[in-house]
Amino acid sequence: MSVTTTPPASTALWRDGDHPGERRFVSIGRLELESGESLPDVVLAYETWGRLSPERDNAVLVEHALTGDSHVVGEAGPGHPTAGWWPGLIGQGAPLDDDYFVIAINVLGGCQGSTGPGSAAPDGRPWGSRFPRLTIRDQVAAEARLADVLGIERWHTVIGGSMGGMRTLEWVASHPERVGTAIALATGGYATAEQIGWSQTQILAIRNDPWFAGGDYYDHPQGPEAGLAIARRIAHITYRSELELHERFDRRVQDEPAGPEGRPRYTVESYLDHHGGKLARRFDANSYAVLSEAMNSHDLGRDRGGMSAALQAFTGRLVVAPVDSDRLYPPRLSHEVVAARPGTQLRTISSAVGHDGFLTEVDQVAELLRDVLRGD
Ligand SMILES: CC(=O)SCCNC(=O)CCNC(=O)[C@H](O)C(C)(C)COP(=O)(O)OP(=O)(O)OC[C@H]1O[C@@H](n2cnc3c(N)ncnc32)[C@H](O)[C@@H]1OP(=O)(O)O
Ligand SMILES: N[C@@H](CCO)C(=O)O
Numbered sequence: 001m002s003v004t005t006t007p008p009a010s011t012a013l014w015r016d017g018d019h020p021g022e023r024r025f026v027s028i029g030r031l032e033l034e035s036g037e038s039l040p041d042v043v044l045a046y047e048t049w050g051r052l053s054p055e056r057d058n059a060v061l062v063e064h065a066l067t068g069d070s071h072v073v074g075e076a077g078p079g080h081p082t083a084g085w086w087p088g089l090i091g092q093g094a095p096l097d098d099d100y101f102v103i104a105i106n107v108l109g110g111c112q113g114s115t116g117p118g119s120a121a122p123d124g125r126p127w128g129s130r131f132p133r134l135t136i137r138d139q140v141a142a143e144a145r146l147a148d149v150l151g152i153e154r155w156h157t158v159i160g161g162s163m164g165g166m167r168t169l170e171w172v173a174s175h176p177e178r179v180g181t182a183i184a185l186a187t188g189g190y191a192t193a194e195q196i197g198w199s200q201t202q203i204l205a206i207r208n209d210p211w212f213a214g215g216d217y218y219d220h221p222q223g224p225e226a227g228l229a230i231a232r233r234i235a236h237i238t239y240r241s242e243l244e245l246h247e248r249f250d251r252r253v254q255d256e257p258a259g260p261e262g263r264p265r266y267t268v269e270s271y272l273d274h275h276g277g278k279l280a281r282r283f284d285a286n287s288y289a290v291l292s293e294a295m296n297s298h299d300l301g302r303d304r305g306g307m308s309a310a311l312q313a314f315t316g317r318l319v320v321a322p323v324d325s326d327r328l329y330p331p332r333l334s335h336e337v338v339a340a341r342p343g344t345q346l347r348t349i350s351s352a353v354g355h356d357g358f359l360t361e362v363d364q365v366a367e368l369l370r371d372v373l374r375g376d
Pocket of ligand 2: 065066067068161162239356
């Protein structure tokens with residue numbers, strides 16, 4: 001196992017330009033997966049802030065959501081398609097200041113430096129359609145290997161929202177002794193029927209794009225960007241509340257119809273086109289499908305005798321933080337975690353936005369994090 005600042009050739013197939021110097025890459029070797037398949041030579045990309053204390057007791061793991069990456073804070077620039085997705089959470093004056101050693105890992109199956117479907121398989125060609133099915137448990141198993149390499153036996157805190165919240169809770173279930181405090185935002189103990197249904201719809205939008213080519217599109221002139229953009233449009237509606245969309249866009253028209261045959265383009269359509277196109281330019285469609293299916297696998301209680309039994313061995317502090325207007329991960333899912341594990345704290349984020357509130361209400365998330373780190 002080794003750590004490097006240059007991406008190993010095996011990870012560099014999907015958009016070579018997306019591998020900046022400040023990101024580090026660790027090889028964690030072969031990973032046996034829940035499916036019974038295995039991934040040889042797994043690489044994880046990660047970024048760090050601060051220093052690990054001599055006692056190794058100040059490490060904080062920040063877990064990103066579906067289309068996030070290891071770039072939690074910082075500018076967009078070479079290698080970083082977007083600015084940090086949780087601005088103000090790490091750095092001087094932020095809750096995660098120099099007292100902490102913060103790590104964010106691009107998830108296994110992702111497309112920002114970690115092994116994913118766009119990486120090279122052992123034959124040198126992209127995995128594409130051959131990439132194995134992943135589960136949230138596989139992703140956490142990979143992250144535990146990275147922690148081993150860095151000499152982190154126990155996280156001071158693990159925090160994440162949505163898919164990052166799934167991994168946070170899975171850390172608690174699969175490595176209870178390695179987590180001090182866990183903060184899971186806008187998530188639940190399992191993927192619901194509705195979440196799986198929305199995922200299916202999005203994955204079908206990708207797979208039915210004529211340019212999908214069964215998933216082996218990397219050396220084609222075009223990929224399934226249109227399908228991915230449709231998937232993002234569908235997802236983005238679920239990430240926002242009905243009331244927010246109504247108040248922001250109502251029935252306003254962005255572009256007037258051209259001629260008698262024309263139809264108006266509603267402002268909300270323009271907004272969804274924007275988000276669909278933006279994601280299609282920065283994200284790999286195969287990764288999107290692989291990660292969506294990993295989210296579908298999420299079920300803390302699976303083969304563990306239920307959620308309560310899965311959380312029983314954890315003696316640390318667990319905080320769950322739903323967004324009150326979240327229709328995709330409704331607050332009842334957090335309440336179920338509280339009911340399953342006595343002592344779990346509930347901190348509700350108030351937002352008009354909906355699910356994306358865990359990203360947009362950064363002040364509330366910062367306050368929550370500050371309180372929890374203080375021990376309140
Ligand atoms: C800070 C970042 O942007 S992180 C980007 C990387 N993203 C991730 O890592 C995933 C997490 N992030 C996300 O999912 C989303 O980007 C969120 C949650 C941060 C967006 O939330 P908000 O801040 O509420 O943004 P909002 O939904 O209002 O969208 C703003 C965008 O829509 C555009 N927009 C707004 N109205 C319209 C319209 N009628 N027509 C077209 N575009 C529109 C804005 O110009 C803006 O564009 P930009 O993002 O390219 O600057
Ligand atoms: N908008 C976020 C939320 C997903 O839960 C993302 O794209 O990662």
